[in-house]
Amino acid sequence: MQNKLDDARLALIMSVADLYFELDIKRDQEILHEISKEYPEEGERFMKLMPGFARVAYEEGIEKGIEQGIVQGIEKGIGQGIEQGEEKSKKLIIQKFLRKGFTPEQLAETLEISIDEVKELGKQ
Secondary structure (H helix, E strand, O other): OOOOOHHHHHHHHHHHOOOOOOOOOOHHHHHHHHHHHHHHHHHHHHHHHHHHHHHHHHHHHHHHHHHHHHHHHHHHHHHHHHHHHHHHHHHHHHHHHHHHOOOOHHHHHHHOHHHHHHHHHHHH
């Protein structure tokens, strides 16, 4: 590459190449690696101007973000489900003990919760 191309011309060439050649990440990375070994400065410029790589990197970023969001959503949903299940179980237990004749005070002391909470959960 004795005659250096300016960034605008190089970007135009890369855009045309991106339009007409199907992106093959492995092959393109190998070519870019070879160019970078032989012409380090140009190889770096190619990478910056290569629209296909930019698109793939963008898509991979979105995909990873979606996966991470799904994992976080599942974890949050599981946590909320466990919390709701515990609350429902506590309510059923309190209601059963109240029907058996235990007082709200006894249940509050035994379960280490407030009397108001016992009364609220004990409502049917």
